Amino acid sequence: MGLLEKLKTHVLTADGAIGTVLYGYGLEYCHEEMNVQRPELIEKIHREYIAAGADVIQTNTYGANAIKLARYGLESRVQQYNEAAITIAKRAAADGGQFVLGTIGGIRGIRKSDATLEEILLTVEEQANVLLAGNPDGLLLETYYDFEELSATLKMLRGKTELPIIAQVSMHEPGVLQNGMTLNQALHELQALGADVVGVNCRLGPHHTIQAFEGVELPDKAFMSAYPNASLLDLEDGRVVYESEADYFGRAAVALRDQGVRLIGGCCGTTPKHIAAAKKYLEELTPVEAKYTKPEKVEIVREAEPATYEPLHEKVKRERSVIVELDTPRHLEIDGFIQGAKKLYEAGADVVMMADNSLASPRISNVAMGALLKETHGVRPLTHITCRDRNLIGLQSHLMGLNALGIHDILAVTGDPTKVGDFPGATSVYDVSSMELIQLIKQLNEGISFSGKPLRKKANFSVAAAFNPNVRVLDRAVARLEKKIEHGADYFISQPVYTKEKIVEIYEATKHLDAPIYIGIMPVTSYKSAEFLHHEVPGIKLSDDALARMKACGEDKERSTLEGIAIAKELVEVAAEYFNGIYLITPFLRYDMTLELMKFIGQLDEQKKGVSIDG
Template sequence: MSRLDLKKQLTSSVTVADGAMGTVLYEAGYDLCFEELNVSKPEEIYTIHQAYIEAGATIIQTNSYAANVQKLKRYGLQESVGVINQASVRLARKAVQNSGKKHVFVVGTVGGIQGFQSEQLDHKESMQALVEQVDLLVQEGVDGLLFETFYDFMEIKQLVIEARKRTNLPIIANVSLGDIGVLKGGIRLSDALTELYEAGADVTGLNCRMGPYHMLRSIEELELPYDIPLACYPNASLPGYRDGRFVYASNTEYFTSMSERFINEGVHLIGGCCGTTPAHIKAIKEAASGRTPVKRNIRLQPLKTETIERFHEQRPSIKDLVEEKQTIIVELDPPKKLHIDPFIEGAKAIRDAGADALTLADNSLASPRIDNQTLAMLLKEEGIRSLVHLTCRDRNLIGLQSHLMGLDLAELNDLLVITGDPSKIGDFPGATSVYDVSSTKLLPLIKQMNEGISFSGKSLGKATNFTTAAAFNPNVKHLDKAVRRLEKKIEAGANYFLTQPIFDEGQFEEIYEATKHLSVPIFVGIMPLTSSRNAEFLHNEVPGISLSADTRARMARAGEDKVKAEQEGLAMAKSLADAAATYFNGLYLITPFLRYQLTVELTRYLRAHTTAPLSKERKLQ
């Protein structure tokens, strides 16, 4: 057999591939690094390969899906990349040789790294890991390469390009869909498969995430400019969850009938992904036996694009306001109790004092409070504008998109996107912190919604209209590093920034000089202190907040006199605000402990004392 034999097999015959390796190992009781079993339990891997060959697979893949340095690092196995990949090829080759069957090929499997998760690497790091694995598999003598479960299109496209530079082996490139017919980011499947084929892939297709029904629907929608050989590796079904384990339907007869439909749609290569077993591959073999690929219709015209309704509100965003005038926003924490009259009274008083908007935290310090979206809708009825905070801690991707759709429907389009305090510091330390994404990963997803595309890549039918702020902590030792993080957030989609509270007047000039090159506004945080205890707590226990020795000493001199302490805290806040207004157009006042009288007085003071227009060079700040 040769690579030419495999290429001919893939293009001239309906070919049966193997099914899931992880599913069979999982059912056997293994639940850690499946790829490491190539070394510690080689007989298990060998036996599974044998079973798939006996079921009728013409192509089997190496047990190397996650055998790259970045994924093996999670298990402390990053030094074993070479050994694990080498063993994966040798075990598959041994199973083929001992099967006594002719024309069974071994393809080296490489799985995608990039996904939705907050621990994503940058593309350079992931590509280095993937290319290293390609080189190892090619050196060990695979008949071809299989790239599978790639959610990030640019990652798989770049890998195909890099692999083609290194080898003439046949390449099968499979993407995983966000929704029917589309990849993450709204890339149409037809366009993705076409680009992969043009980049050098011999076969392009789909694997994972979907069962046969949804995968078939995606293939039926394809309109391709060439007769591209197609691959399809569906999951056995949608997964269920029983007794703490994921389970899939045992539906081999269904697989036979669906495989026939795949073949009729022009699929050349059919295998299985999650939940599939040798029994599923045997069912595919029944449908594929003796079949030749069906020629697909070729698309000559570009795909039609759906018209996205775009609505832009007449009211300027908070970002628009701060670019034109001195703008004051005031944070007032949603209450922890259901009696909200004091909160509404405070909000009205802050509005009447001259604040441009009220910012509403999202369960700050991981303690449950009244939902800020509900409060924002109530405040809207009172003519009060809200900047709604959105944390990544409490909602998975499903909940985040749902919440954002609701916010847009309610025309609450000013957002502060933050990662959120970990749940262990709050009222329920045993609660789970979700963190499907960080704030930096959520920002581009919101930007995508502003283009009318959901997280999964499907059309929303209408573009959202969000303006997004992000957090900036200047209270750090190395301000230049913090500014580089701001630059990354701007690239991700941040429109402006809110800082942690600042308690040192000298910081404002330093922050201005470090950020004046940025193209977005910054709101600097000012928070009146209420007591010496409050000052010490903030300085010693709250991450990202630092108080000068002089500030703490001034609060300490007020002693236990609450009135004197509040007056001292307010006096310092006024002085800080005056200093900040010299450099920045945006002021972000933080109300301590719902004592809105303090921020009302501070807002009135600012409206009475900051009337001079800023210079043009500082307009955006």
């Protein structure tokens, strides 16, 4: 009798965690390598779960794919580890006739940039081919947070085999996936894609897993599975632990059965003791054929308040728009910064932009200064937000705070690594890249948190992305812009450009894009700063003429300032011809130079209007 035939009339007990048991032995390296290094130990674990009553066991192959094995330099061992794993599991199950599932683990978390869908499918296919050659009783797809990845993987595998496929999602919040989809919807979509068993595993303990299934209707074709963690995790002396009595887990298994689940095992923190308890409670029970489904709680998500200002990405499509950058101070004296920001805004800047600890060196919080400028001085702020300094918790909290303050103009950037800044030993977080951050900000605009939970109200962010045109192959940089647009970028702000030819080249390479671009212009203040930019900043090159002109100024600071402004004006004149958006970067709080450039932009626009009227 096959697995699906058995599930028609029985509630089956699956095994528990393999990694947790190996962790208990002090083995914290690549657990899949143990299939070759310690095969007797892996077989012992399988036999302990079988002795505990497991009807179904899984191969020790959760991370046995090239992408995950590459973390250990073992990506060439995919075939070796998977062949060994299926051989060990089948040998352990031979005497008792337990079903053996070939396990394939999810790869993506929130970071989609770690691997493309094409790369994932190739690596999963490589692993699946080896597992299928070992003749398992089915495939288990587990710990999938990214529904797009699971759907694509399921479709690909369904085309390769008629064996049973168990497809399991993982949730951050009970009953909802990280993209906001309900568990009920997700499981029914997986059934429609060809999964024979649909369910959940990992992240949540028994209580929240049961709670999640209360809102799930019984599928009409597929069966349901659940592999909850032993409990919520805790840290004890720096080690991950799960506090859960085996008997509690066993009683929870009955509650899962009452919700229509027919295949019940365990994930992180579970051991043979947990599975033995589940078996004891489930052994005499038959599957439920009907259940009460708790009505889905409809969370009312309020619309965001209308923006006080027109979004920059809308204005710049129609007319001239100027962003000015003024870095917040690296000290506690703020009077000069406030004065500069006010003057720049009063001179006609649409926003005053503030970096988020640029060059990985601490400055006064741009959120604090942005709120002060907005509330006290009526200046519209645009704040950078980097992926470097905050984990996902901090990023969402930070963004929610910005929204509450009414600061809706954001530039999402990855951020300079800490090794270039004042504290090279500090940790760079980088939970996500700038692309994923853009996507997550847009998710907040839909009223959905990073975990998928409703926020009761939509945010209202206009999201800019960075553009570095100072590269050898501009087409590659433009391709990156296209990806950022796919992730939700509304417009782009470029790094400073120092040649007229580069501005024209940018225009020709990007004129097909819907998202507008603000061209960055930063005046140089001396020949030393010009040389530094030209020789030490990757990708930035000044023209020979500009370098010669700055060199001719010698040590004369006043002359250097005037020449730097003159060169910047020539660049502005070309940029204004091709782009509505101009981004002026203030060097070293020298906002007098920026003011001069703003005045020049106004003169250019007035001349253009005059020509148009005369024409």
